[in-house]
Amino acid sequence: MSLFDSPKVTDKDKDLAQATTDDKPPMTTNVGQHVSTDQDSLKAGPRGPTLLEDFVLREKLQHFDHERIPERVVHARGAAAHGYFQVYDDSLAKYTRAKVLTEPSLTTPVFLRFSTVAGSRGSADTARDVRGFAVKFYTQEGNWDLVGNNIPVFFIQDAIKFPDLIHAVKAEPNNEIPQASSAHDTFYDFISLTPESMHMLMWIMSDRAIPRAFPMMEGFGVHTFRLVNAEGKSTFVKFHWKPALGVHSLVWDEAVKIAGQDPDFHRRNLWDSIDMGNFPEWELGVQLLAEEDEMKYDFDILDATKLWPEDLIPVRRVGKMTLNRNPDNYFSETEQVAFNTTNVVPGIDFSNDPLLQGRNFSYLDTQLSRLGSPNFHELPINRPVCPFSNNQRDAQMRHTINRGRVAYAPASLDGHSPEEATPGGKEGYVSYPARVEGNKVRERSPSFGDHYGQAKLFWNSQTPPEKEHIVKALQFELSKVEAKEVRQRMLGHLGKINDMLHAQVALAIGEPPKTSRQTVTPDGTADSPAETQVLAEAMSETTASGGLQRTRGLSMEEDQPKSAKGRMVAILAAPGVAADQVAAMQKALKAEDALGVVVGPHLGQIEGTSGRVEAKKTLANTSSVHFDAVYVPGGAASTQTLRRMGDAIHFIDEAYKHGKAIAATAEGVELVKAAGTGGLISGRGGMLGAGVFLVDGGVDDVAKEFIEAIAQHRFHNRQPNMVVA
Ligand code: HDE
Numbered sequence: 001m002s003l004f005d006s007p008k009v010t011d012k013d014k015d016l017a018q019a020t021t022d023d024k025p026p027m028t029t030n031v032g033q034h035v036s037t038d039q040d041s042l043k044a045g046p047r048g049p050t051l052l053e054d055f056v057l058r059e060k061l062q063h064f065d066h067e068r069i070p071e072r073v074v075h076a077r078g079a080a081a082h083g084y085f086q087v088y089d090d091s092l093a094k095y096t097r098a099k100v101l102t103e104p105s106l107t108t109p110v111f112l113r114f115s116t117v118a119g120s121r122g123s124a125d126t127a128r129d130v131r132g133f134a135v136k137f138y139t140q141e142g143n144w145d146l147v148g149n150n151i152p153v154f155f156i157q158d159a160i161k162f163p164d165l166i167h168a169v170k171a172e173p174n175n176e177i178p179q180a181s182s183a184h185d186t187f188y189d190f191i192s193l194t195p196e197s198m199h200m201l202m203w204i205m206s207d208r209a210i211p212r213a214f215p216m217m218e219g220f221g222v223h224t225f226r227l228v229n230a231e232g233k234s235t236f237v238k239f240h241w242k243p244a245l246g247v248h249s250l251v252w253d254e255a256v257k258i259a260g261q262d263p264d265f266h267r268r269n270l271w272d273s274i275d276m277g278n279f280p281e282w283e284l285g286v287q288l289l290a291e292e293d294e295m296k297y298d299f300d301i302l303d304a305t306k307l308w309p310e311d312l313i314p315v316r317r318v319g320k321m322t323l324n325r326n327p328d329n330y331f332s333e334t335e336q337v338a339f340n341t342t343n344v345v346p347g348i349d350f351s352n353d354p355l356l357q358g359r360n361f362s363y364l365d366t367q368l369s370r371l372g373s374p375n376f377h378e379l380p381i382n383r384p385v386c387p388f389s390n391n392q393r394d395a396q397m398r399h400t401i402n403r404g405r406v407a408y409a410p411a412s413l414d415g416h417s418p419e420e421a422t423p424g425g426k427e428g429y430v431s432y433p434a435r436v437e438g439n440k441v442r443e444r445s446p447s448f449g450d451h452y453g454q455a456k457l458f459w460n461s462q463t464p465p466e467k468e469h470i471v472k473a474l475q476f477e478l479s480k481v482e483a484k485e486v487r488q489r490m491l492g493h494l495g496k497i498n499d500m501l502h503a504q505v506a507l508a509i510g511e512p513p514k515t516s517r518q519t520v521t522p523d524g525t526a527d528s529p530a531e532t533q534v535l536a537e538a539m540s541e542t543t544a545s546g547g548l549q550r551t552r553g554l555s556m557e558e559d560q561p562k563s564a565k566g567r568m569v570a571i572l573a574a575p576g577v578a579a580d581q582v583a584a585m586q587k588a589l590k591a592e593d594a595l596g597v598v599v600g601p602h603l604g605q606i607e608g609t610s611g612r613v614e615a616k617k618t619l620a621n622t623s624s625v626h627f628d629a630v631y632v633p634g635g636a637a638s639t640q641t642l643r644r645m646g647d648a649i650h651f652i653d654e655a656y657k658h659g660k661a662i663a664a665t666a667e668g669v670e671l672v673k674a675a676g677t678g679g680l681i682s683g684r685g686g687m688l689g690a691g692v693f694l695v696d697g698g699v700d701d702v703a704k705e706f707i708e709a710i711a712q713h714r715f716h717n718r719q720p721n722m723v724v725a
Contacts, residue, residue: 029059069335070370071121074166075132077180078115079214079267080334081274083323085110085137085284092318095235095288096227098347100139101318109138110321111381113337114214114266118169119180124259125266126250127180128209128473133219133241134339135321138385142429145343146239147363151208152220154304155197157448159358164190165197183480192489195451196305198497202458205473206466207249207556212628212713213269215280215323215566216248223356224301226349226432227288234432236294236301236351238308240285240315246560248713251658251725252473254625261623269566271326278566278593279324285315297546299454300447304355306454309546310553333381338367349432373397389418453545455497460544461554465716469725471501475508487511562711565593567628569710570655572648572671573598573615576637579608581665584699585631592707596631599651601641609635619647624655629710634666634698642671649675656692657724659716661709663693663702677722691715 027035035056042054050057072078085100085108093102100108115132116123131150136143155165167173168190169182178184182204191197203209211217219241226234250258258265273280287308289301299306327333340363341356350356367376373396376382391407404414411417421428462470474494481487487509495502495514503513544550552559569589571582586596599622600606600615624630630652632639642648652675655662664672672694691709695701709715716723 029056030063069372072115072370073366074117075115075134076121077119077123077125078113078132078334079270080111080113080327080337081270081280081323082325082327083110083112083279083321084108085135085319085321087284087319088317092227092286093229095229095237096347097230098139098144098227098345099141100137100144100345101227101347106140108140109385110323111136111138111333111337112321112323113334113339114217114270116180118166118182122263123180124263126210126255126258126263128182128204128252128255129180130204130209131211131214131217133217135219135241136337136339136343137345139345140386141345142386142388143343143382143384144345144348145339145341146221147339147341147359148219148221148239148241150211150217150219151200151203152218152222152238152240152307153200153203153454154222154355155191155200156194156355157196157303157305157444158354159356159362161194162355162358162362165194183477185481185483185486188478188481188486188490189483192486192493195493196448198451198455198493199305199458202455202470202497205470205477206458206462207251207469208247209473210250210252210255211266212248212250213245213273213566214266215270215273216243216245218242218247219282223304223353224289224351225356226351227286228347228349228432232430232432234291234349234434236289236291238287238313240287241282241321242285242315242317244281244283244561245563245565246713247556248560249556250625251469251714252476253724254658257623257625262626265626270323273566274323274326276595279322280566281323282321283317284319284321285317287313287315289313299450299546300445302351302353302445303448304353305448305451306545309457309548309551311548311551312546315553332379336371336376336379337381338363338371338376338379340364340367344429346427346429352434375399391418450545452493452496457544457546457548457551458554459498459501461550461552463555463557465725466555466557467501471504472725474501474505478505478509562708562713563592564589564707564711567594567710568626569594569596569629569631570599570617570622570624570627570651571596571613571631571633572619572642572651572668573600573606573608573613573633573635574638574641574645575607576641577606577608577613577635578633578638578666578668579611579613579635581633581635581668581699582608582613583611585633585703588699588703588707594628594707594710597627601645608638619645619651623647624651624658624660627655627660628713629661629663629706630655631662631706632664632668632671634668636667639667639671643674653677654724656718657722659691659714659718659723661691661693661706661712661715663695663706663709665695665698665702669694669696690717 027038029035038056038060041050041057043050087101087104089104090102096102099106113132113134116127116129117132118129119127133150134145134147136145156162169187171177171179172184172186191201221239225237225239227237228234262268294301297312341359342364350360368374375395375397378399391409393402393407406414406417409417478487478490488511491502491506491511494505499514506513571585573582582598589596597617598613598615599617599619601619603615603618605612606615648671652662652672656677662672691712693702693706
């Protein structure tokens with residue numbers, strides 16, 4: 001096997017390919033001619049016409065003219081990072097021969113691209129949408145791509161419906177409105193005629209669809225795959241990614257404001273976290289199901305609109321992925337990376353899920369037109385790290401210089417023909433010999449028929465505030481739908497999931513409720529959380545799915561790791577601020593890997609009582625929605641100045657209304673009390689003051705509780721008319 005036939009990505013290759021400019025190389029044309037200037041074109045006299053001969057001008061313009069490639073037909077907007085994966089032990093060897101999943105000594109490089117689905121490349125990060133969660137593992141046995149999402153189920157059961165789904169959700173074709181939003185007629189027209197989408201609809205209307213940050217999302221392989229062990233025995237598997245920081249979301253009011261103020265909110269957070277050394281981490285989880293149990297449950301494991309409830313099949317955590325390096329170049333890496341569901345390694349195989357089967361065609365196909373050549377696997381970001389070699393030749397943009405005259409097999413003429421793996425041998429990829437028989441039919445299996453059971457399971461498993469947010473999302477989305485018959489069709493489906501959900505959405509869109517068993521407030525907002533809970537339970541008397549009424553793993557409020565790591569805390573300060581308190585709070589936050597950012601009336605140095613602080617943000621260029629919590633330090637003059645500033649008062653009110661942790665020390669307490677919500681809060685604790693800490697003393701008196709409160713993410717139990725979600 002020659003080196004040319006089997007390129008390996010070495011650091012040297014990468015340096016060459018990426019042409020990093022640390023050592024200021026001479027500026028040349030693309031063929032190496034040293035350029036004297038590329039700032040003036042070659043003209044016949046300084047005021048004369050430009051000469052056709054000017055190869056510098058021509059090359060520069062021509063390259064620019066062709067810079068764009070087609071954006072992804074879905075998942076166009078993305079952000080990515082490099083990292084590594086390591087399995088904890090060899091316990092999965094019983095189920096799979098994949099080395100990446102069984103050899104704890106191996107550190108496998110990964111590249112992970114997050115994305116939204118519906119919006120164009122330039123759309124906002126915080127749109128209500130599914131997030132792509134695509135991981136490329138560069139294993140010693142070839143690339144394994146686990147091309148997943150942050151939601152464990154999908155809208156449709158058969159890949160043949162995918163173009164319809166996407167045409168329905170993307171902007172309408174006559175006027176390209178709306179961008180990155182599902183709140184429009186064509187989406188709900190399709191959804192209302194596609195009952196299998198109801199389970200996914202519940203997820204997408206929940207706050208899962210507006211994550212706080214990429215490192216606070218779960219990832220899911222979605223489909224049922226197979227693990228195959230060294231003896232050839234297969235076990236069904238679902239893959240999960242569980243974030244070390246827990247799953248946490250924005251609320252809708254934050255998401256829409258952030259979309260305007262910082263459309264790059266998620267990609268910026270990912271970049272900054274890695275830059276600061278706060279490396280995002282996930283554990284890889286597997287749910288395993290023996291072949292013989294394929295038909296054990298009342299859902300079909302081949303149906304991608306169904307999950308495997310964790311109460312029935314627990315998630316076993318088997319390894320950890322860490323992202324520790326930002327890409328060097330967005331286009332070469334994040335844009336040109338090509339994921340493909342058929343990139344699997346020995347020991348990992350497919351199930352007959354008809355959605356997965358269709359995907360197995362679509363990815364390579366789309367890369368051919370998106371990246372323009374069947375040689376896209378030679379791009380540095382797509383190349384495996386193990387040797388690769390076959391008889392494929394030529395095509396646009398071929399990099400490899402294949403030697404010899406043999407490009408076929410069998411061949412005896414020279415030694416350059418790559419060798420196949422021994423049939424049945426250990427090293428090669430062998431498809432699992434699943435038995436297949438059946439008549440050719442265009443039919444859906446009757447076992448795919450229950451479209452509401454798991455939608456109910458999801459609804460039942462949510463906490464009251466989560467249910468309220470789903471209701472509000474549907475009220476928002478369906479009230480934007482102009483076709484009345486579409487709104488009504490949607491209500492019909494909601495009524496099959498939960499009566500109260502139906503009633504509250506009905507009220508918001510001016511339709512009569514289905515039953516009298518509901519208590520809705522006149523303005524259509526949700527009931528009190530406690531009442532919602534009681535009603536939801538009362539109205540879900542039938543078993544939802546899999547013999548379960550509710551299950552673990554679906555609520556974001558329950559069983560989540562709590563951590564202040566990576567959290568952003570606004571510190572409101574003006575001249576005269578107690579600089580020692582600012583420094584003490586920043587230090588306390590840093591100890592927990594959180595960041596305290598001074599927000600002042602202006603940028604730069606602010607003179608305090610005991611030194612200076614540096615404002616990195618201003619009240620004009622940021623707002624509370626960019627932060628997880630607010631701290632107001634002491635300093636009488638600072639407080640007096642801020643009290644006169646509507647932006648500062650609004651900052652605190654808004655943070656309170658979004659359920660965020662707030663702390664104030666010494667004179668800072670006066671500022672919080674001056675805020676509209678401040679009048680409600682006294683001291684610490686209590687119903688209205690949960691997560692709010694107002695102390696006369698210094699940072700030591702409050703830092704611990706405040707940081708614990710930040711880790712709680714959000715306090716929903718604030719006065720209902722003071723909550724904006
Ligand atoms: Fe995709 N999907 N998809 N998809 N998908 C693409 O491939 C497709 C589906 C997912 O960051 C495309 O390179 C079909 C489910 C992610 O580069 C395309 C069907 C899941 C990404 C495509 C599905 C996904 C894509 C567009 C129905 C979660 C972004 C550009 C059968 C398990 C990857 C591209 C990245 C991208 C087809 C459904 C995840 C067209 C036909 C289900 C994360 O090939």
